[in-house]
Amino acid sequence: MAERVGFIGLGIMGKPMARNLLKAGYSLVVHNRSRGPVEELAKEGATPASSPREVAEQAEIVITMLPDSPEVRQVILGENGVIEGIRPGCIVVDMSTISPIVTKEIAAALAAKGVSMLDAPVSGGERGAIEGTLSIMVGGPKETFERVLPIFQVLGKNIVHIGENGAGQVTKACNQIVVAVTIQAVSEALVLAAKSGVDPAKVRQALLGGFAQSRILEVHGQRILERNFKPGFKARLHLKDLGIALATGKAVGVPLLTTSLVHEMLNALCAAGREEWDHSALVTLVEELSHTEVRAAAT
Amino acid sequence: MAERVGFIGLGIMGKPMARNLLKAGYSLVVHNRSRGPVEELAKEGATPASSPREVAEQAEIVITMLPDSPEVRQVILGENGVIEGIRPGCIVVDMSTISPIVTKEIAAALAAKGVSMLDAPVSGGERGAIEGTLSIMVGGPKETFERVLPIFQVLGKNIVHIGENGAGQVTKACNQIVVAVTIQAVSEALVLAAKSGVDPAKVRQALLGGFAQSRILEVHGQRILERNFKPGFKARLHLKDLGIALATGKAVGVPLLTTSLVHEMLNALCAAGREEWDHSALVTLVEELSHTEVRAAAT
Amino acid sequence: MAERVGFIGLGIMGKPMARNLLKAGYSLVVHNRSRGPVEELAKEGATPASSPREVAEQAEIVITMLPDSPEVRQVILGENGVIEGIRPGCIVVDMSTISPIVTKEIAAALAAKGVSMLDAPVSGGERGAIEGTLSIMVGGPKETFERVLPIFQVLGKNIVHIGENGAGQVTKACNQIVVAVTIQAVSEALVLAAKSGVDPAKVRQALLGGFAQSRILEVHGQRILERNFKPGFKARLHLKDLGIALATGKAVGVPLLTTSLVHEMLNALCAAGREEWDHSALVTLVEELSHTEVRAAAT
């Protein structure tokens, strides 16, 4: 616990993650583009910094939690970026969900300065961030992973070291494929049931007992029945993440047929003005194409 | 246990199901197109019958477990069929996976003779049939369901009464949609990982911790890693089942975009001569389109 | 012109086709389920018949023009059907669009009675039927084709003998694939243009000059710009035809990825209550998923 931790990006995910580190006793230097969350965490004991560089100057381990590849590149490699302040032997941990290709570029640039990097995207949403139960998929050197592991254990539960830099981001892309396509499958199934005059709540209950059993059916299936599309995980973020998956598939030569189809459905969902809805709102498109609505039978 | 049970269709699923009823003490009359399994069960105490009609003449509850809609229609409504032998007040339970539309026709024909019907398709495969742990999705009158429930409890574990006749088959169609599309999603994800140079075994392990967590990832994901495509559930049967789902979607007006895509992939899998392979072999098409192969890293 | 011709099925297509044969001097025996069109043609010189059998008894060449496989099977092979009245050496010409598999069954049943059959589905729509400019795709024995050719030349312009029985229907299925998928492609392109703020009329004009140039872009593209969805070719008929194509693909083992997707879109179009609209109304689904509308810029 001697190491000082920097945390850049205090949004919906980053703020509760940083707070958990504070609570666990870590000495924290924080930065965010807007000042509000910085001041909030400062009251709880964090040290504010005015730039990514300043964070890096004061910390041994710098965590970033940002929206997308361009922001991470800018914060780490840009003007007044982490790379200008960080010292050899220190570590950068990017917990954002970004392109594995950009990740490798950044890791290479940091390595040239004697700095080791981990890509460590998470799943589990705001709730997982608050409760410290995130799944964390990590790419980067094994020894770096082990050095950061105590920090990961404060933030999450299911922590897996996957492989070299980029491997964490590839894993996250795989996760986002399976989640989105499964939501689409559950949506098609429940709309089929509903329009066939069959209670979708009972269908869901029955399916939970067999191979179809999944957390999507459990959690998002329930959301669909309750028409609870308050996020959760926003449609526009999942659209972004499948964009990363498809770009990776293009880079390595893997055609992703169902993924590309669901990517277009998420595109349509955002075009419908539901970009801030939970991704389980994919069902609304299936409903509209079917001119029906999924409702559990009154009980 | 006073009721005598008829069982028609002693294939991979039917034979162990019938055997479980025998073991549970039921008096069983059995029929099958080929004689082998009939004789086998006769040695274990079942009474052989030479036609569906003969089964119906001797039983209060007649169970059918057959390949597809035409066989069920023939066995129940055809010449020397169940309908010729069955008496008012008796029950027909079709546990095959067939069209919900055909199911309703058969139920109506039986109802005209004072016979109640349940559609009660199952999931869980040969193993579930042997171990008596099938999921059973039931459509038909509630009171008929309750009368048959003790029998279902011998055959399965997760037993849900969904609604009217056809509701069981619609539910099964929903199950087959979610299972097939999820297998395709898992296949795309694991091939993406493999061709990106990331160990797919670790990706699977990481995904099992989050929302992507599902029995597909657990069971079929493991099959993919081990290249174990011995069924399991045969590709050609899943092709048939998605055909039922799509026909139902067409009948009620629900477009099934990802389902139709995966249906075509199953079609391709059978065209490749892998119709007797496990449905998790969908991954082989993604592999071939990617010119790569999913292999867990050596350990 | 000595041969007497029977014509069964006097719908939107059949009536003008029969009328063209009358005008060309053929002696015509006609039958239709509803009496109206029979009486109409009787006034123009045709001989009414009260059943398909009666038509067959009085004609050497019997043409059928019916909605789908079950109707053709019923009219030719059913009670009071063509097969009961037709004599050896005569010819049945089915110009309906039906399954190539059913076609082969019917051809075999007729052959057993010494009757030769042609499958001769058409394209070109009501207008082509009226003007005698249909495309006719013919399967069946070459010598039978040559004997019927003068009749085909009254009905259409582009007449191709493709191969054995079923080959005509396979060709029609291919035609319907290319037409539907191209309409979908044109729809996606024009909606993309419109929502990008680019005049779709100019886009269409530009595309007509290159490889994209097609009659779909020309005719249906214009319909889209004018929002003229009065058929033309009804969405529900195209849905039926793609169903035939997909069933054929399943029977012979050809996965039809884009076709299956467009089949589901046609399903959605019918679910939206637009089953009687022209198939170019596929664009309305792309528009709705995009929350925009294709309109040519005011001029």
Next chain:
Amino acid sequence: MAERVGFIGLGIMGKPMARNLLKAGYSLVVHNRSRGPVEELAKEGATPASSPREVAEQAEIVITMLPDSPEVRQVILGENGVIEGIRPGCIVVDMSTISPIVTKEIAAALAAKGVSMLDAPVSGGERGAIEGTLSIMVGGPKETFERVLPIFQVLGKNIVHIGENGAGQVTKACNQIVVAVTIQAVSEALVLAAKSGVDPAKVRQALLGGFAQSRILEVHGQRILERNFKPGFKARLHLKDLGIALATGKAVGVPLLTTSLVHEMLNALCAAGREEWDHSALVTLVEELSHTEVRAAAT
């Protein structure tokens, strides 16, 4: 013909285009990354320049014909780029196929220096470039279009002014959607025919008579029958172009369902090592998924 023309990018398309301008009497300044084509054209009368800036310093109208968005941005806006040498009142004409979004950025940067820009992508391939029969789709100010029109008339035949900057690129994206999806449709149709035992050459001939009639069926259909996959238009370039179309659809909110599917098929085609084959080789994937091959019947 008083205006001096600059030409940057002398590849497969650019070199014959530049040569046509020379032949038409234009005074030409040329630049290319590799020296070979520059020297070749110098022998034919062109003036070599050592950088895009140098080209711009000597020409009133500067044409660029480059692989993709990054190259165009670099050549026009980068170090030693066109923008450093060009004078107010001059014109930049980008005939590459790039993102309409990048196009607008570049047009805005040039406008700030008093320079007008046209986006003028072409279709028609190497042959159209050599023969001066390209289709040219133009975005940008009408008066600029009119000033450049005589040059366009040397290079192509079907020249359409579509709208503002970016409109040319949007139109090209639309063209590439229709072409690729139609090739996929033709591929599915011809493979269906072939595996159904029907001569695909006769199917193509029959379809050329109806609504399916298109230049794709004519030209690429013939390529498929002859298995002539020598480009023509390379698969990897069409993959790139559909990537532009999908990115545009994402930017404006238009889901492109069939386009995204065909994009993935082009991805698979490149993954199969056929990236330099003609795009009509899409059929090889349908063939492989069907375990069959399209061959015209021997004649």
